[in-house]
Ligand SMILES: Nc1ncnc2c1ncn2[C@@H]1O[C@H](COP(=O)(O)OP(=O)(O)OP(=O)(O)O)[C@@H](O)[C@H]1O
């Protein structure tokens with residue numbers, strides 16, 4: 001390209017004749033056919049490219065997915081070895097993949113030539129760029145680590161607390177069960193000593209089976225009804241010579257056994273063995289109820305593990321189509337221990353919403369931060385409302401609280417990193433900054449807030465269809481290496 005042609009590109013418009021001549025001598029023009037890759041992410045960055053004609057896309061690989069970050073046909077946009085001037089202090093590889101989507105033409109400059117031009121022509125700008133680059137990379141590392149820690153902390157704190165109760169319940173019930181089973185073995189021996197004949201024994205086993213079914217189907221009685229039923233059973237047992245009936249009656253009642261049922265059973269076993277048989281029945285019912293308790297506790301544990309998996313999206317691809325309701329519910333389960341009893345949680349979900357392409361685990365981070373803030377704002381009492389709805393091709397997730405609201409002088413600063421009105425140790429001021437970066441940079445969405453005393457609503461808006469040509473989702477350090485629009 002001639003110096004005059006080079007000057008028409010916005011990147012070179014302020015260069016002097018000598019500089020343009022230098023570029024013209026060292027650069028070359030290259031053509032690529034539509035559909036081909038110009039260079040691939042991770043390859044050694046050997047050239048700097050300026051688009052002359054045609055259309056291109058830039059994409060980045062994120063956890064195995066290729067994500068398009070820019071699509072443009074603007075003449076003069078540049079990409080490639082944009083960090084060559086940093087020399088060997090950074091890994092000189094292409095940070096993204098450039099593809100020609102139509103036949104395209106580029107002005108191409110070898111990376112080392114480009115680097116030496118920048119160094120000798122713009123020494124001061126070079127210092128500034130270096131400061132910006134290394135500064136923002138350091139900040140990113142710190143924030144990224146903090147982000148992972150926050151996620152991990154929230155997850156493990158919620159989980160340990162929540163898992164503790166059912167696990168302890170299962171341990172308690174298992175111990176009781178062990179005692180009951182030992183008791184049953186003992187009773188069995190007593191029955192055998194009473195020379196129970198085969199028919200009677202069969203009758204007893206049948207009654208036992210019936211009692212198990214009865215116990216499983218028993219509906220819990222009110223305290224008053226239960227005590228009436230216990231009195232009635234105690235009287236009956238007493239009349240029929242069963243010792244200490246008040247010990248047995250409550251268990252029988254909780255297993256749904258009543259006087260007519262017991263009378264039928266007594267006929268099958270015979271008066272002689274009634275005492276032992278009734279005790280055996282009580283043991284049967286007790287074991288059955290304990291096994292039910294263990295079953296509930298273990299189910300709760302596995303539900304929690306399921307929620308933790310859903311929350312962390314551990315077994316899933318990081319970017320995929322997700323149902324926001326499943327994410328919100330998993331987050332609520334994980335956070336339950338942190339929501340005080342005085343706060344009512346209301347779900348206003350529009351279940352007809354379609355699943356959206358998203359980074360699920362990261363969105364969970366967003367809900368966690370918003371719910372965390374809402375809970376903090378309500379000081380133990382109020383209503384937390386989680387809502388979803390659709391507007392056109394966008395989906396809204398809303399977290400609303402009835403707390404004190406955000407004062408107008410605070411409002412402009414809440415998304416700044418490290419801005420917090422909470423005392424040291426209570427808030428780091430990163431919650432909303434992290435959320436903003438996840439929603440806006442990674443999902444091309446938006447976070448808005450609307451607040452007055454007694455009503456604060458954070459709105460997260462996500463595109464329902466994948467975004468094609470939007471802003472670069474990379475953060476500042478990466479942006480330095482991507483095609484800038486001009
Ligand atoms: N729902 C809300 N009601 C009232 N004020 C809020 C609400 N959400 C956020 N804020 C204000 O915004 C500030 C920044 O929130 P952010 O989540 O970024 O940090 P933090 O909650 O202070 O600390 P961190 O989330 O890192 O533990 C809060 O300190 C608070 O003053």
Ligand SMILES: [Mg+2]
Pocket residue numbers: 369372373427430431432
């Ligand atoms: Mg917060």
